[in-house]
Amino acid sequence: xxxxxxxxxxxxxxxxxxxxxxxxxxxxxxxxxxxxxxxxxxxxxxxxxxxxxxxxxxxxxxxxxxxxxxxxxxxxxxxxxxxxxxxxxxxxxxxxxxxxxxxxxxxxxxxxxxxxxxxxxxxxxxxxxxxxxxxxxxxxxxxxxxxxxxxxxxxxxxxxxxxxxxxxxxxxxxxxxxxxxxxxxxxxxxxxxxxxxxxxxxxxxxxxxxxxxxxxxxxxxxxxxxxxxxxxxxxxxxxxxxxxxxxxxxxxxxxxxxxxxxxxxxxxxxxxxxxxxxxxxxxxxxxxxxxxxxxxxxxxxxxxxxxxxxxxxxxx
Numbered sequence: 001x002x003x004x005x006x007x008x009x010x011x012x013x014x015x016x017x018x019x020x021x022x023x024x025x026x027x028x029x030x031x032x033x034x035x036x037x038x039x040x041x042x043x044x045x046x047x048x049x050x051x052x053x054x055x056x057x058x059x060x061x062x063x064x065x066x067x068x069x070x071x072x073x074x075x076x077x078x079x080x081x082x083x084x085x086x087x088x089x090x091x092x093x094x095x096x097x098x099x100x101x102x103x104x105x106x107x108x109x110x111x112x113x114x115x116x117x118x119x120x121x122x123x124x125x126x127x128x129x130x131x132x133x134x135x136x137x138x139x140x141x142x143x144x145x146x147x148x149x150x151x152x153x154x155x156x157x158x159x160x161x162x163x164x165x166x167x168x169x170x171x172x173x174x175x176x177x178x179x180x181x182x183x184x185x186x187x188x189x190x191x192x193x194x195x196x197x198x199x200x201x202x203x204x205x206x207x208x209x210x211x212x213x214x215x216x217x218x219x220x221x222x223x224x225x226x227x228x229x230x231x232x233x234x235x236x237x238x239x240x241x242x243x244x245x246x247x248x249x250x251x252x253x254x255x256x257x258x259x260x261x262x263x264x265x266x267x268x269x270x271x272x273x274x275x276x277x278x279x280x281x282x283x284x285x286x287x288x289x290x291x292x293x294x295x296x297x298x299x300x301x302x303x304x305x306x307x308x309x310x311x312x313x314x315x316x
Contacts, residue, residue, distance in 0.1 A: 018087075018094040018122035019162040025052060025094075026194075026216050031236040034096055036246035038064040043089035045249070051093065053122070056086055057246035058098035059277075062284075064250065069281040069289060072132030076103040080115040087120025094122035096166065096244065100133050101144075102126050106155035113159040123164035125196065126156055128171070128183065141170050146183055150190050157191050166218060167192035172199050181212050188215035194242060199226045206230060210238040218242040223251050224277045251280060 016024070025032050034053040037043045038060025046054040059070035061082050066074055079099065087095045097116055102109030109126065116124050127133065128149040130142040144152075149167075156165050167187035171180035177200070184195040196218040197209045206227070210217060217240050221229055224247055235243050251274055258270050274280050 017162055018090075018092060018120070019164060021092065022053060022094040022096075022122045022164060023193075026241050031232055031240060032242045033232055034242060034244045035248060036060050036244065036250055037086055037090075037095075038250055040085060040089055042249055042253075043086045047090050047093050053094045053096055053242070054086070054090055055244040055246055056083060056095060056097040056121075057244075057250070058100055059281075060246060060250045061098075063280070067284055069284050069286040071286070071289060071293075072100065073289070076108070076112050076115065080112075080119050083116055083121050084119035095120060096123040096125065096242070097121040099124050099126050101129055101131050102152050102156065104131070106151050109152045110155045110159035113156045113163070113165075117161060117163050121163055123166055123194070124156065124160070125166040125168055126152060127168040127196075127198070128152075141173055143169075143171060143174050146186055149183075150186070153187060153190055153192060164193040165191075166194040166196055168196035168198055168218075170198045172197060172201075172205075177205055177208065181209060184209070184213045184215070188213065194218050196220065201226055201228075203228055203230060206235075207238060210240060216241040218244065221245050221248075222277065223247045224274075224280065247277065247280075254280065254283070 022032070030052065032052045034055040035042075035046050035051055036057040037046055037054045038057055042060075043054060058074065058079065061079065062068045062070045062074045065082060066078070068074060076099075079097075083095065083097045099112050099116060102112050113124055128143055128146075130144050133141070153165065153167055167184070169180050169183040169187065171183050180197045184197050188195050192215070194216045195213050197213070198220060200206050200209055200219075206219065219227070219230075219235060219240050219242070221227060221243055223229075223245070232243060255273050258266075258272055258274070270283065271279060274283065278286075
C-alpha cells in the first residue's frame, strides 16, 4: 500500500572544502604534520606521500621561486600566484599558506585574505612583525604593537569566508616569552583559529607555550633554526595541533643539488652541509640585500618617543 506522505529526497552530502577538512582534523585532536612546500615538485611529494596538509613556506618560495632571501622582498600577488599553483597540485589536501604581515595595513590584509582564498588556501598565516619582515629565525626583527596587529587580524577575520586564520607572534625574540604568550592569548581571544608562537628556544619553552596558550597551537620545526626538533608524538601529547616543517625538504634538496653539481665539474665553493638558515639565505644573496638596506635606510627621527617603540631582536 502506498504512503500518503510526500516524498522527501535524501539529503545530499555537500563536499567538504580543504578548510573544512583541516577544521575537522583539528577538532578530532589529530596532530597535522605539514611539510614545507616551495615549488610544484615538493607539492606533488607532499600529496603523494600521504601528508594531511602542506605548508607553503614564504622563505622557501622566496629562495626557490625568486632567488631571494626571506626579508620581505616577495609581494602579495607573487605569493598568491604560488598559492594557486600549489593548491591545484594538492587537490583535496589542505594548504596552509604563509602571508607574512598581510602586505600592508588592514585594507591590504583583507585583500590578501580574499586573494589567498580565491587561490585555494585552506589556512592563512599572518604575523605581527613590522614591514619589511624577515625570517623568524633571523635576528633584527621588529614588531608592531598589539593593537596594530589586532586591527590586521580583525580585517582578516572579516574578509575570510572559509579559511582558517593563523595568528603568528614573533615576540619571543623581541620582548621575551612572557610577552609572546600574552600576545598569543590576546590574538586567540580576538578570534584567531590557531596561534603560532615563533622560535621558542628550548623544550621547556615549547612545553610552556603548549600549557599556557588556550587555543589550538601551531609549532614551527625549522631545520637549521632556533627551535629544537621534537618528535611529533611528543608534540601531540603536549597539545599542539599543527607542526610545520618548512625547511626540511628545502635544505635537503639544496645539499643534494650542490653535491650533484660538484660531481659534474662545479668548482666554486659552497660549504656543505647547508645546515643553518643563515648559510642558506647567504646562498641566495642575503648579504647583498642587507648591504643595500644599510646603505639607504633613513635614520630614525630624533623626536621619536622611546615609549612607543616596540623593539627589535637585534641587528644582523
